[in-house]
Amino acid sequence: MTQPNETRPAMYIDPHIHMTARTTYDYMVLREYGVVAIIEPSFWLGQPRTSAGSFKDYFSSLVGWERFRAAQFGIRHYCTISLNPKEANNPDIADEVMDLLPMFACKEGVVAVGEIGYDEMTEAEDKYFRLQLELAKEIDKPVLVHTPHRNKKEGTSKSMDVCIEHGVDPAKVIIDHANEETAKEVLDRGFWAAFSIYPKTKMGNKRMVELVRQYGCDHIIVDSAADWGLSDPLAVPKTAQLMAEMGIPQDHIRKVCYENALTAYGQSGEMQETDWTNPPAIDQRQLYDGNSVLRGQQPVTNSQQLSSLLIE
């Protein structure tokens, strides 16, 4: 794939990517293809955690090391904080993790409570989903809902029912991992519909183009959900390019691959465009090593360096 050819390359946001599971190489390539900001939702790590302390360190790394690491490549890192639905099923630690959340949920760059919702739709998942919706209301943050991969249609409908039941405004809720079967209901009910471009189990990008053709660009968000599995951290810029090749108008592409994520998560008060186009001097000095790396839209690195045979 080639980069967009305008003098000012397009900017993209990947609003769902688990960078903890990715390498520094991915940050370099993401930046090269125009990704200026990413959101890392709290989720599980493949290996189940057996103590609340593991969650504390995980949350700390999302607001600490990972944010710093991203900035070294000119990428602004945000995150969401939650007890995820899978691990809500571990009664030994769930309550202690809930006690940790208020400590992190108000930190700088935390843009939502999430991922929350259902995995197997157990009673425990339901209990902690509802408690975290109340937390989101209390601290006035958007909500990122993970919809189940099995029994998706019912799980998605029920997730939205529960949000409404708790008086959470649909305009502040992002329903993620949507597909052709769930998109219409999500959009009709006024929620944000996010689509994860993820090989085999979630959305493909050609299908994504057809969804945007059918539903337009309103309230639709594209993400990669890239993690430790066989996934693609470039899913957002690649989908944008495919859309352009298949005749989707540029302003629609900008909406679904940049602007809508900014609008939805910007409701947290913790994410604004100037964070990467014109960051405060203190952030430039400390996060970006004195460089206003993002202002000129120049890639920080050149991936050709990485393919060189010589290691110096």
Add this chain to the structure above:
Amino acid sequence: MASTADISQAKALLYHWLEQQMPTEKLGWLKNKLEQIADTDSDRLLFTTFSSIPRYTTKADLQLTEADLQTANTIRSGWRPKNWSLDQAGRTLLLLSLPADNGSQYRARVEKLFATADVSEQIALYQSLPLFPHPELFISRAAEGLRTSMTAVFNAVALNNPFPADYFETPAWNQMILKSVFVDSPLHLIQQLDQRANAELARMLSDYAHERWAAKRQVTPELWRLIGPFINDQFLADLKHALNSPDKSQQLAAAIACVQSPEPSAQTLLSHHPQLKTEIAANQLDWDQFSQRYLATAS
């Protein structure tokens, strides 16, 4: 000059600075929280206030005059908030407003903030260390700050901060200097750099230079400042290497090290480079002058 801070004066000064740059209603929020926090052991209030401060102060730079900086230095010798931002000043003010009569309780609460801090919170915490009540309880915490992989956090401990020179034993001090060299942090921003120089550190820095040269890599010319006072045969050979380098800043730094050395061998070495000797004399080059002219780092 104090090596512990006058805390009520430090608080008054920080508040005065914030007052000059913050709108009244935002300052009112902060004042109200500070009063509540002075009076309670609620961790939830502490955590949410500490995290929320940038939303009320903004992250704009603190605008300080040379007179402001002098006042700061009088309140706590070496306190130099020249590059601080408003949120950092607000966070420091909050940390100085916690109940602090009981040292171990104070330490325990502040340690909880460290344990869950985001990047900018860590920076604010570490650069507040020299102002803390009971600073001697935070020596191992400061050393922990140097183990970070985040350069900005490392710099909050190491640079423009009087805490390391005042409290670190020599091994921790030497590790800090070595790591500064490794992560390209400018040594001249480390306080009491010359006073804490020692022969063991000079030996480690010389070994480091040899490793770098073996790998065909450069070293910072600031090494010669810390090696110069401890001249022996190995160091003399290192200085010779630097004097013969094509890099002007290497030549000059090695020459300054020779000029400042009382050892006749250093003077003999320098006599082979009369043009450098002349240049140093003509420009009155000392380490401060050298840092300003040849090391492109804003302080």
